[in-house]
Amino acid sequence: MNQPSQKRILMSKTGLDGHWRGPTLVARALRDAGFEVIMIGMANTDEIVRAAVDEDVDLVGLNIGGHIDVALRAVRAVNEARPGLPVFAGGTVPPHAKRQLEELGVEVYPPGSQLAEIVDAAYRLTGATAPA
Amino acid sequence: MTREHNLLQDAIAGKRAALARLLSNVENDSAFAMRLAQDLAPHAGRAHIIGITGPPGAGKSTLINQLLPRALGTHERAAVLAVDPSSPFSRGALLGDRVRMQGPSTGSNVFIRSMASRGDQGGIARATATAVQLFDACDWPVIIIETLGIGQVELDIMNLADTVVVALNPGWGDTFQANKAGLTEAGDLFVINKADRPGADSTRRELLESLSLLARRPLPTIVETVATDGSGVDELWGAICSRFMQLQADGDLATLRQARRMRLANKSIRAELDARAAASLASSAGQRLTERVAAGTMSSEETTRVLLQLLQGDQASAP
Amino acid sequence: MQAKTPPEVIRASSGFELKPFYTAADIPASHRERIDIAPGEAPYQRGFHPGGYRSKPWRIFQLSGFGKPEDENERIKFLLRNGETGFIMEHDRNTADHCYNVDHPDVVARREDVGLTGAVMQSVRDIAICMDGLPVDSSFAHPGGAVVQHAPFALAGYWTVARRRGFQLDKIAGTGQSDFNLTYLGCVTKQQIPTDAGLRFNADIIEFCGQHLPYWVPVSIAGYNAADTGLNPAQELGTLFANAVEYLDEMKRRGTVDMQMAAKGCAGVSFRASIHIFEEAAKMRAARVMWSELLRSRYDITDPKAANLRVHCVTAGSKMTYQQPLNNIVRGTLMALAAAMGGVQSLGVSGYDEALSIPSEHAHQMSLRVQQILQEETNFCAVTDPLGGSYYVETLTAQLMEKAWEFFDEIEKAGGYLACLDSGWLHARAAENQHDEFMAMETGEANIVGVTCATEDESPYEVDGFVGTDDAFDVATERLHETLRTRHESAAGTALKNLEAVCRGSDNIMPAMLDALDADVTLGEIGDVYRDVFGDWNTPIQT
Ligand SMILES: Nc1nc2c(ncn2[C@@H]2O[C@H](COP(=O)(O)OP(=O)(O)OP(=O)(O)O)[C@@H](O)[C@H]2O)c(=O)[nH]1
Numbered sequence: 001m002n003q004p005s006q007k008r009i010l011m012s013k014t015g016l017d018g019h020w021r022g023p024t025l026v027a028r029a030l031r032d033a034g035f036e037v038i039m040i041g042m043a044n045t046d047e048i049v050r051a052a053v054d055e056d057v058d059l060v061g062l063n064i065g066g067h068i069d070v071a072l073r074a075v076r077a078v079n080e081a082r083p084g085l086p087v088f089a090g091g092t093v094p095p096h097a098k099r100q101l102e103e104l105g106v107e108v109y110p111p112g113s114q115l116a117e118i119v120d121a122a123y124r125l126t127g128a129t130a131p132a
Numbered sequence: 133m134t135r136e137h138n139l140l141q142d143a144i145a146g147k148r149a150a151l152a153r154l155l156s157n158v159e160n161d162s163a164f165a166m167r168l169a170q171d172l173a174p175h176a177g178r179a180h181i182i183g184i185t186g187p188p189g190a191g192k193s194t195l196i197n198q199l200l201p202r203a204l205g206t207h208e209r210a211a212v213l214a215v216d217p218s219s220p221f222s223r224g225a226l227l228g229d230r231v232r233m234q235g236p237s238t239g240s241n242v243f244i245r246s247m248a249s250r251g252d253q254g255g256i257a258r259a260t261a262t263a264v265q266l267f268d269a270c271d272w273p274v275i276i277i278e279t280l281g282i283g284q285v286e287l288d289i290m291n292l293a294d295t296v297v298v299a300l301n302p303g304w305g306d307t308f309q310a311n312k313a314g315l316t317e318a319g320d321l322f323v324i325n326k327a328d329r330p331g332a333d334s335t336r337r338e339l340l341e342s343l344s345l346l347a348r349r350p351l352p353t354i355v356e357t358v359a360t361d362g363s364g365v366d367e368l369w370g371a372i373c374s375r376f377m378q379l380q381a382d383g384d385l386a387t388l389r390q391a392r393r394m395r396l397a398n399k400s401i402r403a404e405l406d407a408r409a410a411a412s413l414a415s416s417a418g419q420r421l422t423e424r425v426a427a428g429t430m431s432s433e434e435t436t437r438v439l440l441q442l443l444q445g446d447q448a449s450a451p
Numbered sequence: 452m453q454a455k456t457p458p459e460v461i462r463a464s465s466g467f468e469l470k471p472f473y474t475a476a477d478i479p480a481s482h483r484e485r486i487d488i489a490p491g492e493a494p495y496q497r498g499f500h501p502g503g504y505r506s507k508p509w510r511i512f513q514l515s516g517f518g519k520p521e522d523e524n525e526r527i528k529f530l531l532r533n534g535e536t537g538f539i540m541e542h543d544r545n546t547a548d549h550c551y552n553v554d555h556p557d558v559v560a561r562r563e564d565v566g567l568t569g570a571v572m573q574s575v576r577d578i579a580i581c582m583d584g585l586p587v588d589s590s591f592a593h594p595g596g597a598v599v600q601h602a603p604f605a606l607a608g609y610w611t612v613a614r615r616r617g618f619q620l621d622k623i624a625g626t627g628q629s630d631f632n633l634t635y636l637g638c639v640t641k642q643q644i645p646t647d648a649g650l651r652f653n654a655d656i657i658e659f660c661g662q663h664l665p666y667w668v669p670v671s672i673a674g675y676n677a678a679d680t681g682l683n684p685a686q687e688l689g690t691l692f693a694n695a696v697e698y699l700d701e702m703k704r705r706g707t708v709d710m711q712m713a714a715k716g717c718a719g720v721s722f723r724a725s726i727h728i729f730e731e732a733a734k735m736r737a738a739r740v741m742w743s744e745l746l747r748s749r750y751d752i753t754d755p756k757a758a759n760l761r762v763h764c765v766t767a768g769s770k771m772t773y774q775q776p777l778n779n780i781v782r783g784t785l786m787a788l789a790a791a792m793g794g795v796q797s798l799g800v801s802g803y804d805e806a807l808s809i810p811s812e813h814a815h816q817m818s819l820r821v822q823q824i825l826q827e828e829t830n831f832c833a834v835t836d837p838l839g840g841s842y843y844v845e846t847l848t849a850q851l852m853e854k855a856w857e858f859f860d861e862i863e864k865a866g867g868y869l870a871c872l873d874s875g876w877l878h879a880r881a882a883e884n885q886h887d888e889f890m891a892m893e894t895g896e897a898n899i900v901g902v903t904c905a906t907e908d909e910s911p912y913e914v915d916g917f918v919g920t921d922d923a924f925d926v927a928t929e930r931l932h933e934t935l936r937t938r939h940e941s942a943a944g945t946a947l948k949n950l951e952a953v954c955r956g957s958d959n960i961m962p963a964m965l966d967a968l969d970a971d972v973t974l975g976e977i978g979d980v981y982r983d984v985f986g987d988w989n990t991p992i993q994t
């Protein structure tokens with residue numbers, strides 16, 4: 001019996017910020033929801049793009065802990081290297097930054113978002129089916 | 133198949149995205165993986181395949197991070213396949229080996245691929261073997277496989293790698309009693325990593341003791357390393373390379389690979405037979421068979437004979 | 452809001468069950484005798500000083516900083532003008548926490564990020580700009596160095612500038628931080644010295660201050676960072692004292708300063724004031740008792756100067772919501788009240804825009820106003836320990852102590868505080884709590900106003916997160932080059948070599964660090980020495 005193929009999500013932090021509480025919670029929730037979560041820690045644009053390509057992920061998750069331009073640069077580079085690859089983001093994302101990300105097609109889950117919402121988004125964005 | 137064929141051509145021509153997608157296909161579609169493995173078989177055999185195995189947290193990823201720049205001194209490029217366990221409950225996985233691979237390991241001459249074990253029990257994933265063939269066919273001259281941190285006796289890495297490096301830590305003797313035998317048999321080279329911690333000497337002694345019980349001569353090299361600062365890693369890389377060159381020079385590499393291929397084939401045949409037998413036994417005819425075995429009205433020899441006929445599709449002889 | 456059926460069991464954040472009401476009989480007998488002991492008397496549960504806030508209101512002490520050193524200087528002056536009674540100099544996280552100069556590739560790759568959370572200060576020249584005109588002699592300063600490996604640089608920089616401006620080190624007052632909970636538990640940066648080297652730095656600082664800066668709090672353990680990573684109040688207490696014991700045991704081993712002096716050096720700590728206000732107030736009271744007991748039983752120290760714990764408190768940043776940020780002013784007020792009821796000496800209130808950015812000028816001002824209203828309008832400062840004798844709060848205080856000592860013992864059993872950081876044991880405890888806390892929110896067991904309920908927002912304007920200046924990276928790059936070009940190169944080289952030799956040996960690092968700062972040695976050069984000599988910490992967590 002062939003089970004539906006496993007979806008893969010890349011999780012990275014764009015800033016040099018070591019707070020791990022949020023990203024860890026999200027990564028574990030995604031694992032428990034059946035995703036293969038590839039973690040690369042604090043990575044720069046090149047590293048994020050390389051991992052997104054080499055790991056052939058179905059979704060990129062960015063934890064944003066610094067200036068929005070740093071994150072935008074990473075998103076643009078991912079869009080260019082893997083057109084159509086969905087990206088979602090969380091972290092410290094004030095409204096203006098949220099709008100800029102959304103303009104690039106990124107779904108943003110600011111603090112206060114529920115893990116269930118984030119997991120649902122991962123199912124939807126990767127086209128995976130949630131277990132019954 | 134043409135789309136996949138194009139992908140393969142692109143991958144061989146050096147397109148990373150194509151190689152990456154093929155690796156996913158190999159993971160997700162076992163029938164495809166089988167076809168591809170057949171297609172690739174004639175092209176394989178150029179790369180030096182190195183396996184790093186050892187208990188969880190032994191420092192396998194950190195060691196690879198140190199080995200990569202050294203490998204890049206000898207070879208133009210290097211690939212890594214890092215296997216981590218899948219959760220048996222959710223089938224999800226946290227693949228964290230990449231976090232330890234930083235700096236030079238993130239350059240374009242390195243291809244790191246994280247792989248979830250997806251239920252395979254042998255320390256790697258079912259797709260790992262074909263993934264290695266694929267890297268080999270795409271001209272990656274050195275391929276390093278990180279097994280998941282188990283240390284079980286069943287070590288599939290032996291059927292895959294030219295060189296198996298077993299990474300242990302000081303204090304290994306106290307904690308891994310049960311798995312000692314399997315690990316010592318598997319290793320071509322041994323690393324006592326975290327040698328900055330106390331107990332490296334006694335671990336070396338214990339390891340030598342275990343190794344001397346095996347009939348292998350000469351005894352495998354043991355290297356002490358501190359993966360976090362790189363001490364001993366030059367020596368380790370040297371040992372890996374010189375052993376490999378020796379094998380090549382003596383013509384033993386071919387023999388070794390033949391034996392390995394036979395083991396791999398054997399394992400695969402047995403797995404397939406097991407699966408078919410299980411399926412057969414689950415059929416209604418099979419169940420009748422089991423009932424009679426349980427009741428003691430059919431001998432196990434007779435059961436085997438009937439089951440084999442069942443497998444051949446001979447319904448007539450079904451009980 | 453929907454009416455909820457009351458849950459059968461309600462628990463404190465520290466895990467124990469709360470009763471619907473309390474009577475005298477609930478207070479454990481062992482605790483009863485403490486109730487009538489006056490503030491200022493051992494074991495100090497009722498307060499630091501008999502006069503309480505009458506003799507000295509708590510210090511209004513806000514984290515502040517961004518951009519270029521002159522931007523930060525301006526913000527600090529703004530805060531002082533608006534009623535802040537001490538000042539904190541934040542350093543840019545990208546450069547400071549990692550001890551990188553701005554030309555480090557990891558920083559260049561995030562250039563826009565530079566200066567977002569604090570000013571970029573790579574040499575004593577930058578620190579001098581940030582300190583320009585600040586009341587070094589009459590105010591209480593925290594010159595930065597929250598992260599352990601950065602602390603010697605930040606302190607030496609501040610002291611060097613102070614000395615150049617004619618102040619004597621043995622007269623100035625302030626506090627260092629070099630907090631292990633931040634560095635190795637809450638905010639695990641990409642590259643930093645291992646914990647044993649960190650312990651040595653902190654011991655060096657304690658030793659140096661013990662010998663030369665009598666009014667300086669050398670290091671300040673921040674329970675805050677343990678709590679905001681997920682540890683509950685009892686665990687926060689247990690962790691803090693397990694940390695203190697590491698410092699004190701090291702000082703005892705060294706034997707270079709009087710243990711009483713060393714204990715005094717560790718007696719300025721910080722806690723988080725979170726939103727369960729009675730438990731939080733009780734926590735501050737429990738902390739004082741625990742400290743005096745610890746010093747008495749383990750080190751035989753009873754001198755009030757050491758045994759009297761001084762507490763700085765910061766309201767819980769993680770409780771501030773992204774949604775309806777103005778609600779956070781109310782949260783900040785309540786948490787500030789909890790801290791004040793617990794009798795803290797110093798307080799920072801998180802900005803209402805905390806979940807969006809570093810504080811805007813207005814958010815900063817509101818953080819001051821919250822405290823000023825409490826101090827000036829409510830008559831709060833008239834009476835010390837207003838909760839003393841409350842059946843509930845006294846019981847909580849006793850229960851917290853008990854739970855906290857249990858956690859302390861657990862840490863000791865697991866090899867001690869440092870070992871628990873190295874192994875990830877504490878991280879695992881924090882992660883468990885994070886998970887539970889999140890699940891409570893997801894299941895609707897715990898409500899957060901504006902987030903999980905009451906989500907309609909009528910706010911007349913959008914709070915959009917503060918973005919500082921956009922020239923911090925460029926200016927810092929210029930200044931770095933300028934410093935490297937115009938400094939006395941051989942003096943700098945000698946000072947750096949000497950610093951390296953000291954790092955490799957066992958002498959106190961601070962004199963060499965002061966010389967290095969004085970010779971315009973830069974942060975990144977010092978970081979390179981650290982990386983060379985000490986290597987990197989093996990982080991036990993992967994994110
Ligand atoms: N003290 C010390 N720590 C090391 C050394 N090598 C690795 N470590 C640390 O050990 C921990 C585990 O290292 P990894 O490289 O992730 O180990 P691993 O074997 O790949 O782990 P899994 O993939 O989870 O089985 C990390 O914190 C490393 O920094 C060493 O030589 N000395």
Ligand SMILES: [Mg+2]
Nearest residue numbers: 192193229278
């Ligand atoms: Mg690993």
